Amino acid sequence: MPSPQPPERHFPAVEFERRLARLHAIMRAHRLDALLLTTPPNVRYVTGFDSQFWESPTRPWFVVVPLDGAPIAVIPDIGVPEMARTWVADIRSWPAPVPEDDGISLLAAAIAGVARRFGRVGAELGREMTLRMPVLDFLTLRERLRGLEVVDGAPAIWEARMVKTPAEIACIRHICRIASDAYEALPPKLEIGMTEREAARRLRIDIAERGADATPFLPAISGPGGVAQIVCGPGDRELRDGDILFFDTGSTFAGYFCDFDRNYAIGRASDEVRRAHEAVWDATEAGIAAAVPGATTDDVWQAMARVLEAAGSVGNNVGRLGHGVGLQLTEPPSNRPGDGTVIREGMVLTIEPGMAYAPDRMIVHEENVAITADRAELLTARAPRELPVIR
Amino acid sequence: MPSPQPPERHFPAVEFERRLARLHAIMRAHRLDALLLTTPPNVRYVTGFDSQFWESPTRPWFVVVPLDGAPIAVIPDIGVPEMARTWVADIRSWPAPVPEDDGISLLAAAIAGVARRFGRVGAELGREMTLRMPVLDFLTLRERLRGLEVVDGAPAIWEARMVKTPAEIACIRHICRIASDAYEALPPKLEIGMTEREAARRLRIDIAERGADATPFLPAISGPGGVAQIVCGPGDRELRDGDILFFDTGSTFAGYFCDFDRNYAIGRASDEVRRAHEAVWDATEAGIAAAVPGATTDDVWQAMARVLEAAGSVGNNVGRLGHGVGLQLTEPPSNRPGDGTVIREGMVLTIEPGMAYAPDRMIVHEENVAITADRAELLTARAPRELPVIR
Structure with a gap:
């Protein structure tokens, strides 16, 4: 399809x-x-x-x-x-x-x-x-x-x-749409006891069937109540009740990447992890709102960091809260203090807040936006604020 | 499966x-x-x-x-x-x-x-x-x-x-088996009028379903009676009666690559292209026979070049007739004059003769072998000598 x-x-x-x-x-x-x-x-x-x-x-x-x-x-x-x-x-x-x-x-x-x-x-x-x-x-x-x-x-x-042409943005929008559709269709394909590797394989095949050219990046990582890291995997761990299952994908169309993630709870979700999920979702909203022409990448970072800190974040190991995306999975600029890039129309950015709410329990969200004359336009289908639970 | x-x-x-x-x-x-x-x-x-x-x-x-x-x-x-x-x-x-x-x-x-x-x-x-x-x-x-x-x-x-361990060779053997099975199952999935891109997508999905981790390299290239190049594609060209359809894949298992190709005729094959296919197949046999411990990569090249020249090759643009494969799609050594690498037990090589039999009409074969104590052992399911025709 x-x-x-x-x-x-x-x-x-x-x-x-x-x-x-x-x-x-x-x-x-x-x-x-x-x-x-x-x-x-x-x-x-x-x-x-x-x-x-x-x-x-x-x-x-x-x-x-x-x-x-x-x-x-x-x-x-x-x-x-x-x-x-x-x-x-x-x-x-x-x-x-x-x-x-x-x-x-x-x-x-x-x-x-x-x-x-x-x-x-x-x-x-x-x-x-x-x-x-x-x-x-x-x-x-x-x-x-x-x-x-x-x-x-x-x-x-x-x-x-860093500033994309309309033709480039059209390609990124298309691959974002393909991956959004695949993420949405994923829950019925997953079940308790399946390995991360098999879960990743099912998503990979669906993304190919929907018309992506390649999927160079597709980690699937699980852990009880959250994950310790977001860049390596899938492994052979079997999904268990109470897990968070984290997916990310950099798939391509005509050479252009999407780069965004999704989180699913397996079986059930504790109140603590639900609250963390919602806080990171709110931080994403703040990041999207802050990514307007004339603002800097520092401002975008600050808007997200404020929400994460208020929610009790104990930091994360990523080193920034989003970046450019285009012909590569990650490109300049970086949403981090000191980056200082002025945001301009035509940029395509990931808005990627993450927080550890306990040791080795990290929740990271990510959406992709294109900067228009006056705002950040979502290229991805926005993740739900409420953590989806796969039963 | x-x-x-x-x-x-x-x-x-x-x-x-x-x-x-x-x-x-x-x-x-x-x-x-x-x-x-x-x-x-x-x-x-x-x-x-x-x-x-x-x-x-x-x-x-x-x-x-x-x-x-x-x-x-x-x-x-x-x-x-x-x-x-x-x-x-x-x-x-x-x-x-x-x-x-x-x-x-x-x-x-x-x-x-x-x-x-x-x-x-x-x-x-x-x-x-x-x-x-x-x-x-x-x-x-x-x-x-x-x-x-x-x-x-x-x-x-x-x-x-360059010299692989038994554990490394086991991974290469496995991905060669997966891709061999996928190539064998491919003909019924193809038909005249399909684009190269769609043909490549079907092979890509089947390789994933059979258990490959990733497919970083999968060109699909077609042309009347042969192809002009073997490294770029797929494109949007539609398969036509009388075409040669060339596939190659570097897929991976646990980080280890296979790298071998297959050729199919669409609808029918001229006597000329059948003869070229058989000559390149014979050259592959000669290359496999020559790849023994103590021989050099120059010897392996020479064994293949002799068969290709006798068959009327007008050269090709690849620059060599095979290479090492392992954690990368291509690794040293190169089967070419002057390379001078002595072949040793544990090496894994591609045997890759190719010839242009007319301008822009090239036929290239490729198999992967592991060098044992006394011979080259095929890791791939040997291509048929007779060009397969998809009707």
Whole structure:
């Protein structure tokens, strides 16, 4: 039963032309002659190139974005037929894998050919970025680019990617809808005695049947009255009366992620856990209300933290109360004190308050919102305030 | 319908103690006082730590392996409860994300505390490795480790990981069985007019139902009489009479991958494509026969290349004819001229010959084998020599 009306998954060239124009303006402000991109989300953002082959770490792939020109793909031969179907016109390739020189000479030549104005090239060196090429090859490349300084391109890249286009938001909205529908349909599929792993498998299959492309993240975690952590699992623990069963999923449509969770009580729920669930639900409301253009991520954190503290939270181990989501499961900004990001129209954020109400008993909620001109619009079907009980 | 008899997915501590003893011997030969690990497969290899949360790039995770001691985990607070369930006893953590110092001071202190004998620390800098931490943080760390040289740890890591333990091979065998069963059951689920995407979805769901944990890689690619590339897709192309439909999958069980493909003809197959299919099948036989302890990966390549050339291959764009598989979809070695790896008992390889028999018409086969004391043992159910036709 696929969820209704998927949006167009193939963006037209004009979508990428607009992204590039905006990226160029940002690059100019950051004084970058070029950006060097190596990772799946960054390459996809500028080219539209879609592949599961990134799963193989053997071959590096490169895209160079010159300040005043279109992207140049420098890629293994194996990827040329598919890259040729994107809007990228300048494709250069080599017969990878060639450990002796896996594209480095070709890449150095491509970068050296870019017009010089600032003498600086941005690479994926900083915040929430990892470079998808051997570091030794990167250091070799840096030496070869004589007269060009290689600097951190992360601030420019995140400035571009943090604000989504309508086409991007449509994809996130669709995957949020698919996962919302799957969460809603889940309770009758679960029963006491089932393992976390089997519960996760049933949700995973339903999400695929509803039209998701992939589900890279689907923890299912259970514990008596709450969970000790929210990022690892499922395990082989069997669901027992009095448990909280926590699900989270990062599933994708056309490369775009949702990232939100749901909690279910198994058999029954104590008054204490019901109250904690409602307090975290109320904190989510406060977070959604606070996420408006002009506010900061600190403000959003503060709005949630106030509700959680009033409810007797003894903290949690997550380190923040939500974050950006898009081509990656988690992206900047972070809803945490000191982050200081000003919220803008087009951002897509998770609102993710959590509290431990006793040792190893944590309740975490999460919804996804898109920031409009004046408010946060829910992309997920809002969780119920009252904890659902599976009998 | 889960495939029968899954092996034990939770390895006992003795499995990791043996891996560590072997790794220590290799580190000694490579003159390393410690290894610094940051990536999911390397961390899992030494600790058993299992999480889908690696999908979030926000927080770095570190494991330090001292030459004469047990692994030290230096990780975000959010991961402590789960790491505490592994055999790792020394766990140090910080409240990530903290962009100002995301674990670097804590990590530098852990490395500085390791006994010095060679003055060298190996990191994931080289072949088929990417460092999962911001490069700027790595460069800061390198400066802080005064008196310690940070060198490429990739040769030591691959030397260890290339030879699998019986417990690892059991997991690969199981996921190969699951995917083999799913491929065998696939033809009745397919029909002319179906899109590649829908065909891939049906296979993906069946693999999940049979007990796979995840399917990070499942291209489905079609083309008249063959395909132009084998790594990107599925797309929205509809299956037509006379097509070749190519599937490949890297699915996982307990973290271990299979990686093998299958070809189906839609409606009918020309004599030309039948002959190409049989030639590539014969090349696979030659590759399996050549993959014996003491031979090199060059020999395995040569055995296959000879058959392909005799059959009139005009080459292909893959760059090699198979590779290692394990905790990653592709791992060293590569079956290609110049690789020079001596095949040893315990290796798990893909035997992957491919040929273009006309422009944009490529046929690629792939099977997975485990190397025993005297031969290559098939882990996959051997594809039929005669091209299966779906009517």
